[in-house]
Amino acid sequence: xxxxxxxxxxxxxxxxxxxxxxxxxxxxxxxxxxxxxxxxxxxxxxxxxxxxxxxxxxxxxxxxxxxxxxxxxxxxxxxxxxxxxxxxxxxxxxxxxxxxxxxxxxxxxxxxxxxxxxxxxxxxxxxxxxxxxxxxxxxxxxxxxxxxxxxxxxxxxxx
Numbered sequence: 081x082x083x084x085x086x087x088x089x090x091x092x093x094x095x096x097x098x099x100x101x102x103x104x105x106x107x108x109x110x111x112x113x114x115x116x117x118x119x120x121x122x123x124x125x126x127x128x129x130x131x132x133x134x135x136x137x138x139x140x141x142x143x144x145x146x147x148x149x150x151x152x153x154x155x156x157x158x159x160x161x162x163x164x165x166x167x168x169x170x171x172x173x174x175x176x177x178x179x180x181x182x183x184x185x186x187x188x189x190x191x192x193x194x195x196x197x198x199x200x201x202x203x204x205x206x207x208x209x210x211x212x213x214x215x216x217x218x219x220x221x222x223x224x225x226x227x228x229x230x231x232x233x234x235x236x237x238x239x
Contacts, residue, residue, distance in 0.1 A: 082155040090155075092209035097156045099202045100214070104147045105159055105168035106198060110191045111140040116176035117184040125181045128235075136188065136228065143221055150214055170194050182236050189232050192225045199225075 083093040118133035148158035159165060166173070171191050176184060199222040206215040 085155070093154050093211065095205050096202070096209050096211055096214055097151055097154050099198070099205055100147055100151050100154075101156075101159050102168050102170075103195070103198050103202065104144060104151070105165040106171045106191075106195060107140055107144050107147065108162070108165040109169045109171045109173055110188075110195065111137055111144060113171070113174055113176065113191060114140060114188060116174070117179075117188065120176040120179065121181055121184060123181050129181055129185070132232075133184075133188075139224060146217060146221075150217060154214075170198070185232050185236050186238075189229055189236075189238075192229045192232075196222055196225050196229070 083090050114133050114137040118130060118137060121129045121133065148160075151158040159168065171194050174187055179187075199218050202218050203215055203222075206212075206218065
């Protein structure tokens with residue numbers, strides 16, 4: 081499949097795909113970080129955060145799949161190796177074993193800020209490319225993170 085098969089221009093879709101692949105790499109690192117938080121959270125907030133982290137990593141996994149499928153829809157290949165994810169990601173891995181629950185939450189808030197910034201950049205690029213399909217998808221991802229950022233910031237009294 082090529083972008084022109086869905087009435088988009090190849091030349092304007094290249095930066096879209098490049099940014100989507102970068103976002104995909106960042107989501108993979110974010111996903112694994114949230115999984116680690118889910119597995120390793122302890123303390124009096126365990127039940128609350130264990131469920132919240134599960135909700136967040138499930139959403140991240142769905143997002144990863146949608147990003148990869150959108151890249152394929154645009155006629156390109158998504159990154160598919162952890163080497164690529166680590167090399168391309170702005171989000172850094174962390175070891176979640178033994179982390180305090182509030183430190184975990186703050187790490188997820190930081191990830192979401194990075195992802196939201198990247199998504200805002202993509203929204204500008206997709207608008208310029210006339211790629212409403214990608215724009216709608218990214219906007220939905222961003223809205224989910226904006227709401228959850230507010231909730232997590234409230235949890236750690238940083239609202």
